Amino acid sequence: MRPVEASTYAPRVDSIFWMLTAASGAVILLVGTLVLFFSIKYRRGTATPRGPVPDRLSREVEIGWTAATAFAFLFFFWFAAVAETTQFEIPRKAMEIHVVAKQWMWKLEHPNGTREINTLHVPVGVPVRLVMTSQDVIHSFFVPAFRTKQDVLPGRYVEAWFEASKPGTYHLFCTEYCGTDHSRMGGGIVVQSQSDFARWIDAQPQGDSLADQGAVLFRRMGCTGCHGGSSRIRAPSLAGVFGRQQPLEGGGFVTADESYLRDSILLPNKQVVAGYQPVMPSYQGVASEDDLIRLIAYLKSQKVVSPRPEVGP
Amino acid sequence: MSTLEDTGALAREPGRTSFLTEGGTTVRSWLLSTDHKRIAFLYAAGITFFFFLGGAAATLIRAELVTPAGDLLTADEYNRLFTLHGVIMVWFFLVPSIPTTLGNFLLPLMIGAREVAFPRLNLFSWYLYMGGGLLTLLSLLLGGVDTGWTFYTPFSTLYSNSYVLLAAAGVFVVGFSSIATGINFLATIHLLRAKGMTWMRMPLFAWAMYTVSLVMVLATPVLAISLLLIFAERAFGLPIFDPRSGGDPLLFQHLFWFYSHPAVYIMVLPAFGVVSEIIACEARRRVFGYEFMVYAMVAIAVIGFMVWGHHMFVSGQSPFASLVFSFLSFVVAVPSAIKVFNWTGTLYRGQIRFSAPMLYALGFVGLFTLGGLTGLFLASIPIDVQVTDTYFVVAHFHYIMVGGSVSAFFGGLHFWWPKITGRMYSETLAKFAAVSMFFGFNFTFFPQFILGYMGMPRRYHEYPPEFQAWHVMSSTGAVVLAFAYLWPLFYLGWSLVKGERADDNPHDATGLEWQTSSPPPKDNFAEPPIVTGTPYRYHAEGFAPHEVRPIHAPQDPQ
Numbered sequence: 009m010r011p012v013e014a015s016t017y018a019p020r021v022d023s024i025f026w027m028l029t030a031a032s033g034a035v036i037l038l039v040g041t042l043v044l045f046f047s048i049k050y051r052r053g054t055a056t057p058r059g060p061v062p063d064r065l066s067r068e069v070e071i072g073w074t075a076a077t078a079f080a081f082l083f084f085f086w087f088a089a090v091a092e093t094t095q096f097e098i099p100r101k102a103m104e105i106h107v108v109a110k111q112w113m114w115k116l117e118h119p120n121g122t123r124e125i126n127t128l129h130v131p132v133g134v135p136v137r138l139v140m141t142s143q144d145v146i147h148s149f150f151v152p153a154f155r156t157k158q159d160v161l162p163g164r165y166v167e168a169w170f171e172a173s174k175p176g177t178y179h180l181f182c183t184e185y186c187g188t189d190h191s192r193m194g195g196g197i198v199v200q201s202q203s204d205f206a207r208w209i210d211a212q213p214q215g216d217s218l219a220d221q222g223a224v225l226f227r228r229m230g231c232t233g234c235h236g237g238s239s240r241i242r243a244p245s246l247a248g249v250f251g252r253q254q255p256l257e258g259g260g261f262v263t264a265d266e267s268y269l270r271d272s273i274l275l276p277n278k279q280v281v282a283g284y285q286p287v288m289p290s291y292q293g294v295a296s297e298d299d300l301i302r303l304i305a306y307l308k309s310q311k312v313v314s315p316r317p318e319v320g321p
Numbered sequence: 322m323s324t325l326e327d328t329g330a331l332a333r334e335p336g337r338t339s340f341l342t343e344g345g346t347t348v349r350s351w352l353l354s355t356d357h358k359r360i361a362f363l364y365a366a367g368i369t370f371f372f373f374l375g376g377a378a379a380t381l382i383r384a385e386l387v388t389p390a391g392d393l394l395t396a397d398e399y400n401r402l403f404t405l406h407g408v409i410m411v412w413f414f415l416v417p418s419i420p421t422t423l424g425n426f427l428l429p430l431m432i433g434a435r436e437v438a439f440p441r442l443n444l445f446s447w448y449l450y451m452g453g454g455l456l457t458l459l460s461l462l463l464g465g466v467d468t469g470w471t472f473y474t475p476f477s478t479l480y481s482n483s484y485v486l487l488a489a490a491g492v493f494v495v496g497f498s499s500i501a502t503g504i505n506f507l508a509t510i511h512l513l514r515a516k517g518m519t520w521m522r523m524p525l526f527a528w529a530m531y532t533v534s535l536v537m538v539l540a541t542p543v544l545a546i547s548l549l550l551i552f553a554e555r556a557f558g559l560p561i562f563d564p565r566s567g568g569d570p571l572l573f574q575h576l577f578w579f580y581s582h583p584a585v586y587i588m589v590l591p592a593f594g595v596v597s598e599i600i601a602c603e604a605r606r607r608v609f610g611y612e613f614m615v616y617a618m619v620a621i622a623v624i625g626f627m628v629w630g631h632h633m634f635v636s637g638q639s640p641f642a643s644l645v646f647s648f649l650s651f652v653v654a655v656p657s658a659i660k661v662f663n664w665t666g667t668l669y670r671g672q673i674r675f676s677a678p679m680l681y682a683l684g685f686v687g688l689f690t691l692g693g694l695t696g697l698f699l700a701s702i703p704i705d706v707q708v709t710d711t712y713f714v715v716a717h718f719h720y721i722m723v724g725g726s727v728s729a730f731f732g733g734l735h736f737w738w739p740k741i742t743g744r745m746y747s748e749t750l751a752k753f754a755a756v757s758m759f760f761g762f763n764f765t766f767f768p769q770f771i772l773g774y775m776g777m778p779r780r781y782h783e784y785p786p787e788f789q790a791w792h793v794m795s796s797t798g799a800v801v802l803a804f805a806y807l808w809p810l811f812y813l814g815w816s817l818v819k820g821e822r823a824d825d826n827p828h829d830a831t832g833l834e835w836q837t838s839s840p841p842p843k844d845n846f847a848e849p850p851i852v853t854g855t856p857y858r859y860h861a862e863g864f865a866p867h868e869v870r871p872i873h874a875p876q877d878p879q
Contacts, residue, residue: 011775021703025774028701032694039665039690043683046668050604051675058670060860061609069666070610070659077658081651081697088701089644095703096640111480145476146570148635148710152776155707159636161571162475163564166637179785183710183778185469187480188396191781275567292565 014174014199015154020091022155028084098169102137103130106218106301109140109147109160111186112193117301121221122212126195128180131205135171139266143297148184151197159184165267172199222306225299229291243288244281250308255282269304339743343843355440356843361426361741363447364417371413371454372806378406380803383765383796391783399782400467401483407470408488412495413454415722416584419591420502420537421450423733424530426741428506430834430841431524433515433850438508446501449494457491460484469780471581472547474562474573478554486555493548496541499587503537506530515833517852521615524832524856525608528615529594532622536583536590540626544580547573574636578629586625588722589689590618592729593660596682599736600664602830603679604671607857610663617656617663624653634705643702650700657693661686676828677751681732684759685725692720695770710780713773716766724762731758731809738813739827743840744820750812758805764798831858 013019049056105128108115116124130136140149142162149168150157153176158168182193200208216224226232234243250269253261257280262268271278273295276288295303340358344350351359381402385393394402429437437443460466466488468477477485510531514523523531550573553559560566562573593614601608608614630638630646664686673679695717698704708714735751738744768791773779777788784792826835833856837846 017703021707024701025698025704025707028694028698028704032691032697035694036690039661039686042665043668043686046665046671047673047675047683050668050671051673058672061670066610066666070613070663073662074613074655074659078655081654084697084701085648085651088703089647092640092644092647092702145480146473150710150776150778152707155703157635157706157709161564161637163570164637179776181776181778185400185471185473185476185710185780187467187476188400190400191391191396191778191783 012153012174012176012178014172014176014178015151015156016171016173017095018153018155018173024088024091027087031080031084095169098137098167099135099171102135102169104137104139105130106305107138107140107149107160108143108297108301109149109182109193110143111145112182112189114149114180114182114193114195115298117218118209119219119305120209120217121215122209126180127198128195129198129200129205129208130172131202132172132175132199133202135169137167137169139301140166140168141270141297145186146184147182147186147193150181150183151178152181153178154197157183165270172197175199175201175204218302218305219309220306222302222304222309225295225302226306229295229299229303231303234288241287242284244284246307247310249310250304254279256280257282257284257286266304269307270300273300273303338842339838339840340843341743341840353444355436355444357425357429357437357440357443358741358841358843360443360447361422361424364421364425364450367447367451367454368414368418368422371409372418375406375409375414376803376806378402378409380799382406383799385782386784386792387796389784389786389789389792394782396782397467400469400780401465403780404466404469404488405461408457408466408492411470411584411588412492413450413457415588415726416499417450417495417502418588418726418730419595419733420506420530420533420587421447423526423595423730423737424502424506424533424591427737427834428509428527428530429513430740430837430845431527431832431856432510432513432518433833433846433852434509434513435844435846435849436513437505438512439505442501443505446498446505449498449501453491453493453495453498455491456494457488460487460491463487471577472551472573473577474551474554474570475564478551478562486552489548489551493545496545496548499537499541503534503541506534507538510534515850515852519852521612522852522855524594525597525611525614525618526591526594528618529590529592529597532618533587533590536587536622536625540580540583540587543576544584547576547580550576571633571636571638574633575629578632579626582629582632583622583625585718585721586621588726590621592685592689592726593618595729595733595736596664596685597667598830598832599678599682599732600667600686601857601859602736602828603676603682604668604673605859606667606669606671607855607859608663609666609669610659611855611857613659614663617659620656621653624649624656628653631700631705632709634702635709647700647702647705651697654693654696654700657689657696661690661693675752676735677746677748677755678732678736680752680755681728681735681758684755684762685728685732687759688720688724688728688762692717692725695720707776708773710778711773712769712777712779715779716769716773719766719769724766728758728762731755734809734813736828737834738816739823740834740839740841742817742820743823744816745823745827746816746820747812751809754805754808754812757801757808761798761801761803761805765795765802766798768792768794768798832856 013022104119106117114126116128140160142160144162147160148157149160154170156168156170158166160166176199178197180195180197182190234241235246249264252264254264255261262279273291276290277286280286340356385399463484465483466485467483468481468485550561554561560568562568562570564570597608628646628650630642631650634643699717738746772788772791777784823839825839833850
């Protein structure tokens with residue numbers, strides 16, 4: 009009856025669950041006992057004395073249980089909220105998986121270019137960060153054994169992360185209703201020991217990594233025409249852009265994360281970097297979700313070119 | 322000076338007829354009647370039809386889920402059935418159920434009025450309700466809708482190949498029926514209370530009607546707006562929710578839940594009112610903490626507008642927004658808890674009789690407590706993330722809206738049946754139905770909490786075999802529950818035709834509605850009543866009789 013706990017987060021969620029279950033049990037026991045006790049003691053026809061209840065007493069009781077309930081609920085909120093806030097921070101060294109959902113399948117891509125459909129292999133004990141988007145309607149990535157669920161929206165990236173703690177194969181469900189075959193849009197997460205995972209990924213057909221494929225696209229789609237080093241059009245160089253604070257035309261800053269890079273390719277006029285003209289055309293309908301993942305992987309792999317040549321021995 | 326012993330004095334004139342015959346007995350005289358009591362009957366016919374239609378869909382759903390494979394229905398049929406079940410049950414049964422039937426019938430009687438404030442608007446709202454119902458029925462006959470009752474975008478606007486617009490039009494129209502009812506009740510309570518009926522002398526049922534009307538009037542327009550936006554995108558291609566054109570699919574969820582969370586309170590506030598009346602009368606006690614009960618309902622109605630984001634913890638909304646919504650969701654649970662304690666407290670030093678309405682009311686308290694407590698699980702973000710869109714949520718809202726509200730509706734129906742129809746029903750058969758409903762309900766829905774925490778997603782036509790045992794249990798319980806819903810049709814139907822004539826006040830209750838004849842005359846009261854005290858002048862028999870005071874001033878015999 010107890011669901012499997014297969015991530016580092018699962019035991020925390022379950023501890024809240026069992027605390028609330030115990031508290032609920034206590035309340036049900038209390039109300040149930042009182043109702044039962046009164047029902048027997050004060051049923052019609054018994055000779056139990058039944059004087060009026062003094063107004064002052066009932067007022068005090070009323071204020072008492074209101075305050076008790078409010079404090080108990082405040083405590084539950086705090087207990088649950090703390091667990092939630094510790095999940096905000098995604099570990100820096102997390103392994104990255106790109107997820108593209110569509111009616112009715114999951115496409116999952118490893119950084120080295122290995123692609124999987126409806127199945128995801130991950131190593132145990134390594135944080136995994138999911139960068140997800142949908143090609144059509146809203147889906148939801150749900151792995152009950154990890155206590156992980158995140159809606160996957162079209163038109164933007166959403167993130168989630170988990171760290172598997174136990175090898176095995178676990179259900180992956182879509183939990184946002186998405187049409188006819190919603191109930192079949194599932195698969196499995198295969199958690200392997202780190203050595204098994206390394207063997208598995210080595211055995212996959214070796215293609216180019218996402219970043220390498222992105223580099224090819226970057227040239228083929230003509231990005232180099234403006235963003236390349238020798239371009240005559242004034243466009244920012246994109247080397248090292250990922251993760252940087254970008255000043256915006258019209259004030260403000262934005263962190264160049266995956267969502268920002270994605271928006272800049274599809275809706276280039278949304279947030280223009282200060283000092284540049286909004287001359288870039290939109291790649292909406294030109295670059296597919298798969299292309300975007302590759303382009304962004306390429307941009308992330310580009311390090312800042314040092315202005316001075318390194319002096320070597 | 323009239324006392325409890327000679328209730329009914331207000332309308333006891335020899336030869337007086339009731340609203341059932343006054344004003345004609347033709348079908349036309351009923352369909353065009355502006356009498357709030359007759360309109361309540363019209364609504365009752367409507368909601369009964371839709372309840373059993375929605376119930377038939379639920380039966381097919383439970384039958385399909387007995388086996389993990391999708392063998393009884395195709396995926397598309399299944400998706401259309403749960404959409405039909407949700408749309409019909411929420412908008413054509415639960416939202417109108419208590420306010421339009423018991424509320425329409427009793428509210429003017431309880432506050433000592435002859436009519437509602439706008440009788441013709443009242444009739445018009447029934448036609449709107451039926452019109453909306455027919456549009457939605459039409460969409461169903463043509464082939465159905467497969468979006469779920471939540472109409473989430475962009476699925477509903479860009480991807481669904483079903484009759485979304487027709488169904489949404491039906492819901493749009495029925496929304497105006499809700500708004501009209503709300504306005505009517507608000508005006509009635511503000512303007513037509515009997516002399517001496519101050520706010521703090523109103524029965525809790527009248528307070529429930531007041532708060533529910535507030536929510537209806539303030540929330541339903543937002544539903545209308547969200548449906549109009551679906552129209553704009555689906556029919557005219559205006560990019561509102563489509564991200565490819567810069568739209569935001571989450572905008573719809575915010576708008577929809579801004580209505581639909583308060584809508585939960587639209588369904589449950591009237592139940593609070595009904596249960597308070599029944600428990601006070603059957604325990605022969607004034608309601609424990611009357612003022613706190615009033616404040617609790619007002620607080621729920623107000624705070625209920627600020628918690629919609631707890632439906633969206635996994636939607637991709639800001640995690641900081643989620644924290645605020647989580648906090649407010651815990652806050653809104655406090656007044657609900659107070660109500661449960663007060664109902665329990667009302668039993669203290671009572672003279673409890675376990676009539677059928679009382680069994681329904683106690684069943685309500687049990688089911689509502691469990692539903693409310695599981696609401697705390699859903700307010701806690703980490704638990705909610707695990708159980709959102711699983712059977713845990715399905716079980717939770719069925720406990721509140723079906724276990725709670727429908728039990729209260731049946732309790733109220735039995736409690737006021739003698740007043741409404743002038744006939745008695747078989748107490749034994751009714752008790753049997755009440756007990757079956759309680760056990761059948763728990764049998765059906767408790768296993769779904771377990772299913773949900775184990776990860777069984779909702780709206781699944783097929784499911785992994787390890788969940789089967791719980792699904793079989795749930796479907797078995799549904800058989801008992803179906804019996805409990807059908808059974809009253811027989812004995813209440815029998816009572817309508819052959820039932821023993823009811824006294825004016827068979828329960829010895831002290832509300833104004835019991836002071837007139839059963840069934841009441843067309844104008845409710847022969848003389849406008851004058852109120853001098855609380856509606857709950859109950860006291861345990863044989864003790865402290867000084868608490869019993871007349872409810873109205875001496876009447877001029879002329």
